[in-house]
Amino acid sequence: MRIGILGGGVIGLFSAYYLVQSGHEVVLIDQHGFDRGASYGNAGMICPSHFIPLAAPGVVRQSLKWMFNDTSPFYLKPRLDAPFIRWGLQFFNHATKSHVQNSIGSLSSLLFWSRSLYSGLAGNVLDFKLYPKGIIMACNTTHGLSEEIEMSKKGERLGMNIQVLNLNDLEKINPGVRINALGGVHYLDDMHLHPGELMNALISYLKDKVEWRPNSKVLHFNKKNNSVKNITTTDGDITADVFILAAGAWSGELARLAGVQLNLEGGKGYNITLEEAQPQLTTPMILVEGRVAVTPMGKALRLGGTMELAGINNRILSGRVEGILKTIETYLPDYSQASLKSITPWFGFRPLSATGLPLISRLGSLENVFLNTGHGMLGLSLAPASGHLIDQLIHNYSKSV
Numbered sequence: 001m002r003i004g005i006l007g008g009g010v011i012g013l014f015s016a017y018y019l020v021q022s023g024h025e026v027v028l029i030d031q032h033g034f035d036r037g038a039s040y041g042n043a044g045m046i047c048p049s050h051f052i053p054l055a056a057p058g059v060v061r062q063s064l065k066w067m068f069n070d071t072s073p074f075y076l077k078p079r080l081d082a083p084f085i086r087w088g089l090q091f092f093n094h095a096t097k098s099h100v101q102n103s104i105g106s107l108s109s110l111l112f113w114s115r116s117l118y119s120g121l122a123g124n125v126l127d128f129k130l131y132p133k134g135i136i137m138a139c140n141t142t143h144g145l146s147e148e149i150e151m152s153k154k155g156e157r158l159g160m161n162i163q164v165l166n167l168n169d170l171e172k173i174n175p176g177v178r179i180n181a182l183g184g185v186h187y188l189d190d191m192h193l194h195p196g197e198l199m200n201a202l203i204s205y206l207k208d209k210v211e212w213r214p215n216s217k218v219l220h221f222n223k224k225n226n227s228v229k230n231i232t233t234t235d236g237d238i239t240a241d242v243f244i245l246a247a248g249a250w251s252g253e254l255a256r257l258a259g260v261q262l263n264l265e266g267g268k269g270y271n272i273t274l275e276e277a278q279p280q281l282t283t284p285m286i287l288v289e290g291r292v293a294v295t296p297m298g299k300a301l302r303l304g305g306t307m308e309l310a311g312i313n314n315r316i317l318s319g320r321v322e323g324i325l326k327t328i329e330t331y332l333p334d335y336s337q338a339s340l341k342s343i344t345p346w347f348g349f350r351p352l353s354a355t356g357l358p359l360i361s362r363l364g365s366l367e368n369v370f371l372n373t374g375h376g377m378l379g380l381s382l383a384p385a386s387g388h389l390i391d392q393l394i395h396n397y398s399k400s401v
Contacts (some may be wrong), residue, residue, distance in 0.1 A: 001398055004231065006218060006254055008197070009039035010380055011372050013202040014387030015246055020209050022391055025209040027238060029231075031250070034203060034214060035297035038161035038248060038379065041271060042194045043293040043304050045135055045284060047154060047188035047381045048115055051108040054376050055094040055356030063307075071323035073291035077310035084254065084311070087263045090354035107153045108158050110358075116193065117384035119328060126201040128193060135190035136285045138170065138181045140331060144288045145182050152185045161188040176279040178334050184285070187239030194297045195380060207279055213238065221258040226256065226367045240243045242368045242394055249349035251359075251373035260364035264374055266312050266349035270321050271304025272340060273297070279334055290327030292358060301335070302326055312349060321345045352376050360389050370394070 001024050008030035016026045028034070066072035077099040089185045115131045119256030124128040154164045163169075163186040168280035173186070216235040221243075230239040245251045245258075256262070276299055284295045292305035299373045305327070306320045325337040353359050353374030372390045375382050 001025070001241040001394070002027065002239070003394065004238055004243045006030075006243060006245050007251070007373075008034040008289045009037050009246070009248050010199060010202070010212070010383045011048075011248070011375065011386055012244075012246040013199070013206065014383040015244055015372050016206055016210050016387075017202060017237060018387040018391035019075065019394065020206065020393065022328060023384050024394070026209075027213060027240060028206070029213045029216050029218070029233065029238060031217040031247075032215065034212070035273055038269075038350060040196050041109065041140070041304075041346045041348045042195050042380050043284075043295045044192045044297060044380065045293060045295060046115055046118060046130075046191045046193065047135060047378065048111040048160060048189045049135060049137075050106065050378060050381065051104050051111060051158060052100060053103045053107060053356035054352065055091050055354070056100050057095050057097060058238075060092060060095045071319045071326060072134055073306050075306070075308045075310065075317065075320060079311065081311070083256075083261070083263075086261070087352075087354050088267045089358070090263050091352075091367055092309075094355050099355070103355075104158070104260070107357065111378070111381055112189075113388075114190065114382050114385035116181065117388065118191070118193075121384070122193075126170060126198070126323045128197045128201040130193055131192045133283045134186050135185045135187040135192070136165065136173070136184045136283055138179070138184040138285045138331060139288045140181045140287055142182065145184070148288060152187075155187065162186065174282045177281055177332065180331050180333060186283075190284075192295055195216065198380075217255060218254055221369075223259070223366075226365055228366060228369050242370065242397065244370045244390060245363060246372040246390075248352045248373060248379070251351055251371065255363060255371075257362065258366060258369060262359075262363070262371075263354035264359070265309060265352045267352045267376070268306070268308040268310065268347055268349050269304060269377075270306050270316070270324060270344040270345050270347045271302055272321070272324070272345050273301065274301045274335065274340065274343065277301035277335070281332075281386065287327050287331045290323070290330065292324050292327045294328070294332070303335070303340070309391050316345055316347060350376050350379065358382060358386060360393070361384055362393075368397070370397075
């Protein structure tokens, strides 16, 4: 079958990878090029430890506390926008203990499956490196550390390898780096990579195996009955037997063009990359109270965080970046705000579903249009498993037509 994948980020590329493996003809379509976007600028973390869906009671409570603080890890811009209001109501309705309990098993399984797929691909089929150093959840308050230890017990019940650390342990694991924290939890099954290296490896592998359609913004879905026959883009019409919406935060806009309302919101995140970090951190960390991720990438150090819900826009809110820098200096005083302020911040958008879980399914009543989006902050973590799942869905569809 000929498969049109709308979106050239890590989800779209892994979808293409597995569909090509299954013998399908693939055309990759992106409104820009294939060398930008959230897939390049993320924290590079592969996190089986993140088994709680974003839609959870604690997230709503904490977000309300942070909402009016310019430098907090969360910002929501109230707006009279029907899709946003609908998304907000559904997210709130899903932020329950029962939803969390019903989701943990499936999300954890997907994350571990993805981790296993990464391990099989790295340095073998695809030319990128994995660093199995785990991720440390570092805490600088008694309450934060207590909550993180309680969370780790759930992880242990799911079969995760976990160590509780004190400050001395943190500094032994990261020699030469000053750390201001009470302790943390080390999730030993987590890994990290350089996202740019992964994207380049996927593009190199797929280079001669798929058709590339960059700078092709979708203008219209041309439908007949309950199927899409072709799409009209700024680069002409593209015909396929099946279309997959894997355009991250832009998937909701594409769904609406196809006549389906999709509850998806773009959550902006920021980061800065210190190209020559001295001293260099050894093990990735998440600074829990400030919600900032810190990832060593060769000689560089990537520092990122915040969740900004203000629609898709190109504005950089200085308070959000200031909040990241302040958190970094609080936990890791070797990297002062003054030394980091001159670095130009990067931003990208995470596709947030109203359930906090990925959307891998058929799109509404359209028979030949599928979704592979809504991964939130777990796009990199879940990409290989998501690509495998969409391939299975297409296989089942092909047997029915």
